[in-house]
Every structure is written in structure tokens, then in C-alpha cells.
Amino acid sequence: xxxxxxxxxxxxxxxxxxxxxxxxxxxxxxxxxxxxxxxxxxxxxxxxxxxxxxxxxxxxxxxxxxxxxxxxxxxxxxxxxxxxxxxxxxxxxxxxxxxxxxxxxxxxxxxxxxxxxxxxxxxxxxxxxxxxxxxxxxxxxxxxxxxxxxxxxxxxxxxxxxxxxxxxxxxxxxxxxxxxxxxxxxxxxxxxxxxxxxxxxxxxxxxxxxxxxxxxxxxxxxxxxxxxxxxxxxxxxxxxxxxxxxxxxxxxxxxxxxxxxxxxxxxxxxxxxxxxxxxxxxxxxxxxxxxxxxxxxxxxxxxxxxxxxxxxxxxxxxxxxxxxxxxxxxxxxxxxxxxxxxxxxxxxxxxxxxxxxxxxxxxxxxxxxxxxxxxxxxxxxxxxxxxxxxxxxxxxxxxxxxxxxxxxxxxxxxxxxxxxxxxxxxxxxxxxxxxxxxxxxxxxxxxxxxxxxxxxxxxxxxxxxxxxxxxxxxxxxxxxxxxxxxxxxxxxxxxxxxxxxxxxxxxxxxxxxxxxxxxxxxxxxxxxxxxxxxxxxxxxxxxxxxxxxxxxxxxxxxxxxxxxxxxxxxxxxxxxxxxxxxxxxxxxxxxxxxxxxxxxxxxxxxxxxxxxxxxxxxxxxxxxxxxxxxxxxxxxxxxxxxxxxxxxxxxxxxxxxxxxxxxxxxxxxxxxxxxxxxxxxxxxxxxxxxxxxxxxxxxxxxxxxxxxx
Numbered sequence: 001x002x003x004x005x006x007x008x009x010x011x012x013x014x015x016x017x018x019x020x021x022x023x024x025x026x027x028x029x030x031x032x033x034x035x036x037x038x039x040x041x042x043x044x045x046x047x048x049x050x051x052x053x054x055x056x057x058x059x060x061x062x063x064x065x066x067x068x069x070x071x072x073x074x075x076x077x078x079x080x081x082x083x084x085x086x087x088x089x090x091x092x093x094x095x096x097x098x099x100x101x102x103x104x105x106x107x108x109x110x111x112x113x114x115x116x117x118x119x120x121x122x123x124x125x126x127x128x129x130x131x132x133x134x135x136x137x138x139x140x141x142x143x144x145x146x147x148x149x150x151x152x153x154x155x156x157x158x159x160x161x162x163x164x165x166x167x168x169x170x171x172x173x174x175x176x177x178x179x180x181x182x183x184x185x186x187x188x189x190x191x192x193x194x195x196x197x198x199x200x201x202x203x204x205x206x207x208x209x210x211x212x213x214x215x216x217x218x219x220x221x222x223x224x225x226x227x228x229x230x231x232x233x234x235x236x237x238x239x240x241x242x243x244x245x246x247x248x249x250x251x252x253x254x255x256x257x258x259x260x261x262x263x264x265x266x267x268x269x270x271x272x273x274x275x276x277x278x279x280x281x282x283x284x285x286x287x288x289x290x291x292x293x294x295x296x297x298x299x300x301x302x303x304x305x306x307x308x309x310x311x312x313x314x315x316x317x318x319x320x321x322x323x324x325x326x327x328x329x330x331x332x333x334x335x336x337x338x339x340x341x342x343x344x345x346x347x348x349x350x351x352x353x354x355x356x357x358x359x360x361x362x363x364x365x366x367x368x369x370x371x372x373x374x375x376x377x378x379x380x381x382x383x384x385x386x387x388x389x390x391x392x393x394x395x396x397x398x399x400x401x402x403x404x405x406x407x408x409x410x411x412x413x414x415x416x417x418x419x420x421x422x423x424x425x426x427x428x429x430x431x432x433x434x435x436x437x438x439x440x441x442x443x444x445x446x447x448x449x450x451x452x453x454x455x456x457x458x459x460x461x462x463x464x465x466x467x468x469x470x471x472x473x474x475x476x477x478x479x480x481x482x483x484x485x486x487x488x489x490x491x492x493x494x495x496x497x498x499x500x501x502x503x504x505x506x507x508x509x510x511x512x513x514x515x516x517x518x519x520x521x522x523x524x525x526x527x528x529x530x531x532x533x534x535x536x537x538x539x540x541x542x543x544x545x546x547x548x549x550x551x552x553x554x555x556x557x558x559x560x561x562x563x564x565x566x567x568x569x570x571x572x573x574x575x576x577x578x579x580x581x582x583x584x585x586x587x588x589x590x591x592x593x594x595x596x597x598x599x600x601x602x603x604x605x606x607x608x609x610x611x612x613x614x615x616x617x618x619x620x621x622x623x624x625x626x627x628x629x630x631x632x633x634x635x636x637x638x639x640x641x642x643x644x645x646x647x648x649x650x651x652x653x654x655x656x657x658x659x660x661x662x663x664x665x666x667x668x669x670x671x672x673x674x675x676x677x678x679x680x681x682x683x684x685x686x687x688x689x690x691x692x693x694x695x696x697x698x699x700x701x702x703x704x705x706x707x708x709x
């Protein structure tokens with residue numbers, strides 16, 4: 001019987017398909033066909049190079065979900081590597097803008113054509129990707145998209161009318177999906193579970209990302225990341241050395257290709273504004289991280305528990321708030337997950353495993369220094385532990401660990417004047433100096449104290465929220481104990497078992513060692529450790545139920561997980577706080593009632609502040625003058641004004657003649673300057689700046705030049 005997929009199985013047809021896609025891609029880019037350039041261009045950049053690399057390496061024994069994950073990871077790694085090669089060699093041939101559209105287009109066309117030709121010349125059948133969706137699953141798949149539709153429409157309503165009803169409905173719908181997914185359990189097909197994971201992740205990410213037309217920091221580094229991205233894009237060239245000498249923070253970010261070369265290529269090829277590369281493209285890529293975790297966990301704990309574990313991962317607010325301000329870490333986490341998949345997957349041939357490990361290691365190292373260090377710690381301790389126990393791993397070898405260290409050391413020492421390496425030493429010295437406060441609980445930081453219940457909650461609703469968080473912490477601990485005592489027997493292999501033990505030990509170190517949690521931020525550490533600890537929550541529920549009930553165990557475990565995870569999710573998203581009118585820290589749900597906290601707590605950037613920042617960078621020369629600004633407005637000046645030489649505006653500021661003062665919405669609308677204390681804007685200007693000339697005003701933003709201080 002002939003195959004129904006003949007057109008995709010014959011090498012000739014596959015080659016013609018790739019050639020056809022290539023021509024379409026070139027056509028829509030060169031004529032700048034709006035919308036098609038963004039949509040098809042994203043698919044082409046993010047999937048095709050990696051998919052061809054998979055076909056060339058004959059990695060055809062992995063399942064469809066792994067093919068998607070590996071194709072995206074390989075594509076992004078290849079795009080960064082191609083950009084780096086162009087950046088190094090094009091100037092030799094007097095091409096001053098190697099990251100502009102034409103050089104990148106030529107390089108990608110050449111690479112993809114070579115890959116397609118080699119695959120064709122091998123004359124081997126090309127297996128089709130996946131298959132059609134069964135008709136009985138079509139309706140559930142369409143219904144699964146509903147939260148994403150609500151997310152996008154809901155955030156538009158918030159931006160236009162200040163109405164959050166649709167977003168509240170979205171959160172309830174997601175909760176309902178989780179209840180259905182956990183209660184029905186094994187009746188759900190694997191692909192539908194995976195699709196629901198993707199949609200839930202995207203819905204939560206976009207409901208936060210789209211809340212403003214400008215970058216929102218969420219207390220993180222997105223504005224500085226946008227600055228180094230813009231610096232690279234404006235030159236269409238990435239400087240290997242640090243152009244911001246003396247500034248370690250800018251230096252270590254400038255050395256990350258994930259926020260320099262990668263977004264520049266996406267912006268150039270897709271003709272997409274830099275702001276929307278971070279707000280639209282990066283969250284879409286990041287949504288594959290929980291999908292990768294689901295793929296890892298499903299082999300060990302089954303579909304139902306894997307789904308519950310992934311939901312815990314995405315329900316924790318760091319996933320859809322703080323991470324949106326860490327674009328380099330969003331990209332790095334994809335490679336972190338892929339490296340774990342490479343190590344754990346036993347069907348990948350040794351040569352392919354090594355090649356994928358090298359490419360993903362490079363991509364992780366050039367994406368985020370902190371996550372690269374954490375990965376090195378995990379694989380090194382795992383390797384040593386397995387050697388000591390005389391149970392060496394075939395999938396994780398000493399050569400792989402040494403290779404990762406060599407890539408990391410070389411990159412961090414020889415790029416941007418070793419600013420990343422200097423920062424690592426600086427962080428180590430900070431932790432060492434904090435050891436003298438070992439017996440002082442406050443040295444662990446506010447988040448650790450809250451997690452241990454050592455800080456009183458401000459309201460009854462916060463107390464209930466922490467109660468559910470403590471229950472989840474307890475389930476993780478119980479699951480860990482059950483794992484050690486073999487009360488539960490998940491299908492963990494030796495590598496993942498070691499990873500889990502190390503993650504729990506790491507969590508203990510963050511609590512015990514003063515200052516360690518502050519090096520990356522405890523919320524981010526916990527988020528990363530959930531890569532290994534989240535399944536323990538489901539296993540903990542299994543241990544508790546198994547010790548009490550002997551019949552209908554899976555149903556009772558599902559009910560317990562629903563009763564814990566869904567309320568936890570409703571509190572983490574601030575759904576409950578918004579309903580009861582309590583103080584909320586959700587920007588998308590509560591932006592209409594945040595008031596001063598919108599600017600002082602979130603460093604929210606308004607359109608007028610962006611216009612004022614750009615006006616200043618274009619019309620005012622401040623190279624030899626001081627620019628004074630409220631700390632909370634630095635985000636607009638750095639991210640959009642491309643201005644970095646600023647001085648904090650306080651009541652003890654001593655300006656010189658010719659200095660400038662930049663005021664944002666917090667300072668003009670609310671008449672406040674907020675730093676370590678709060679002052680009245682008018683009083684500070686009159687007492688500290690004397691006679692000043694207002695040179696710009698647009699309602700929310702004002703700029704003064706000091707004439708006679």
C-alpha cells in the first residue's frame with residue numbers, strides 16, 4: 001500500500017518544498033509585505049534552520065513535540081552563531097553593517113540551501129512531521145485557544161478602557177481547564193495536554209506583556225537590555241569589546257548575544273520595532289519552556305502529574321511578571337531545558353547528543369551568565385556524585401562538562417573586557433562578606449523570610465495566599481522525603497534523580513547562606529529550581545493520599561491538587577485581591593487603581609515620558625553636564641532615550657550651572673520624588689535648583705536647565 005505522505009517522503013519533493021519556502025521568504029522580506037513578513041518570517045527564522053539540521057543529523061526517533069522543541073532551539077542557536085560569524089568576518093570585506101537585512105538574508109539563504117541540498121543528495125526518505133489532528137480532538141483544540149483569545153482581547157480592554165473583566169474571565173477559564181485536565185487525567189491525549197500547556201503559558205505571558213505599548217520592567221532589567229539591543233541595532237554591528245567601559249552592568253549585558261545579535265536579526269528581518277521584539281517574540285519563544293518541562297516530566301510521572309507540575313511552574317507569578325523583564329534569561333531557559341532533554345533522552349545517538357550539547361551549551365553561555373553558572377553547577381555535581389557512587393552516566397560525560405566550562409570561561413573572559421567574569425568574582429566576594437551575618441535572619445532577604453513564615457502578612461488575604469504557598473512547599477518536601485524513602489516510585493533515571501537531589505540542596509543553601517539569594521534574586525532562583533522540584537509537589541500529594549486511601553487514589557490525588565493549585569494560582573495572579581479590593585501587585589488586573597505605585601513600584605513608562613526621553617537625546621547635549629532624574633524614571637531615559645549618565649534626584653542634590661533635570665509622571669502629576677524617602681517635587685526644585693529654565697514640557701514630562709543653582 002502506498003503512503004499517504006508521498007509528497008513529503010520523497011527527497012526531491014522535500015527539497016522543492018524548502019526551495020519554495022525560501023523563495024516566499026525572500027520575496028516577502030524584500031518587498032516588505034506587512035504582516036506576512038512578520039508571521040512567515042518568524043516561522044522561517046525560528047523553525048526551518050533547526051528542522052533541517054535535525055533532518056541532516058537523522059534525529060528521526062524523537063517524538064513530534066521534541067522535534068518542535070529541538071528545531072526551535074537549534075534555529076535560534078544557528079541564528080545567533082550566523083550573526084556572530086557575520087559580525088566577525090564582514091568588516092574584513094569592508095561591510096560595515098554585517099547585521100543589516102541583506103548580509104543576514106544572504107547568509108541564511110546560503111546555509112539553508114546547503115542543508116537542503118545535502119539532505120537531497122543523501123537520497124533518503126524524509127519522514128513527515130507529526131500528523132493530522134483526529135476529528136474528535138478538533139473541538140477540544142479549538143476550545144483550548146479560548147484563554148489566549150481572552151488574554152489578548154482582555155489586555156486591549158485594559159489599555160483602552162481600564163476594564164479588567166475579560167482578563168478576570170481568562171483566569172477563571174484557565175482554572176476550569178486545569179480542573180478538567182486533572183480530573184479527567186488519563187482520558188486526555190498527550191498532544192492535547194501539551195497544547196493546553198502552551199496556550200496557558202502564552203495567555204499568562206501576553207496578559208502581562210501587552211499591558212503597555214512600551215517595555216515594562218517588572219522590577220528587572222528589560223530597559224537596560226533594550227538599551228544594549230538598540231545600541232547594536234543602530235550600528236547593525238556588535239562590538240566584541242565593552243563600549244561602556246567602567247560599567248560592569250552594561251558590560252555583562254552587552255556580552256550576551258541573546259539581547260544584542262539575536263533581537264537585532266529578528267528586528268531587521270521581520271521589520272519589527274525593537275519594543276515588540278521583546279514584548280511579542282520573546283514571550284512566544286519563552287512559552288516553549290513549560291512545554292519542554294512537560295516533555296521531560298511526562299516520561300517520569302505520567303501525563304496527569306506532569307500537567308499539574310507544569311501548571312505549578314507557570315502559576316508562580318515570577319513566570320509571567322519578573323521574567324518578562326529578563327529577556328536574556330527567557331532565551332537562556334529554553335536552552336537550559338533543551339540541554340536537560342539532550343542529557344536525559346536515551347534515543348539520541350552519541351554523535352548527535354554531543355553536537356546538540358555543544359550548540360546548546362554555546363547558546364546558553366551567550367544568553368545568560370547566571371543560568372549558565374547554575375547549569376554548570378548541576379552537571380558538575382551530578383557527574384562527580386555518579387562517579388563516587390560508581391554509577392557513571394553514559395549520557396553525561398566528563399568531556400561534556402569540561403567542554404561546557406571551556407566555552408563559558410572563554411566567552412566570559414574574552415568578551416566585553418571580561419565584565420561578566422569580573423561580575424562573577426564580585427558576586428562571590430559579596431556572598432563571602434555576608435557570611436559574618438550568618439545568625440542574622442534578615443541577611444537572607446525579604447523573600448526568604450516570607451517563604452519561611454518569619455514576616456507577618458499585611459492582610460488576611462495575604463495570610464491565606466501564603467497559606468497555600470506553604471502547603472505547596474510542604475508537598476514538595478513530602479514528595480522529596482517520599483522519593484528518598486521510596487514511598488513513591490517515579491520512573492526517574494539516575495541523572496534526573498541526581499538533579500532533583502541537587503536542586504533541593506541548592507534550595508537549602510539559598511535559605512542558609514547569607515547573601516546567596518540576593519546574587520540573582522530569590523524569586524528567580526526558586527523559579528529555576530522548579531525545573532526539578534515542581535514534580536515533587538504532585539508526588540507529595542501522592543504520598544499523602546497513598547498513606548490514607550487505598551482505593552480511587554488517582555482521583556483523590558487529582559482533587560487534592562486542584563484544591564491546592566487552583567487557589568494558589570488565583571492568589572498569584574492577584575485575581576482574589578482584585579475581587580476583594582485588597583492591595584494588588586498585578587499590573588494587568590489592577591493598573592486602573594495602582595496610582596502612585598504604578599510609577600514608584602513598577603517603574604511604568606508612559607508615552608509622554610518616552611517622547612520626552614527621545615526629545616532630550618536628540619536636542620540636548622549632556623556629555624559634559626549632569627542629568628538629574630528620579631530613580632524610577634531611569635527606565636525611560638535608558639531604554640528609549642539611550643541616556644546612561646544620570647544622577648539620582650534627591651533632596652540633597654547639589655547641581656551645577658548648566659545641569660539638567662528630567663521629571664516624569666511621578667514627579668509632575670503626583671508632585672513626588674521617591675527614593676529612600678519621599679519629597680515634594682516643587683520644594684526640591686526651589687530649594688536645590690534655584691533658578692531653572694523649563695526647556696521642555698508635554699504634560700507628564702518636564703525638562704529643566706539649571707541657570708543659577
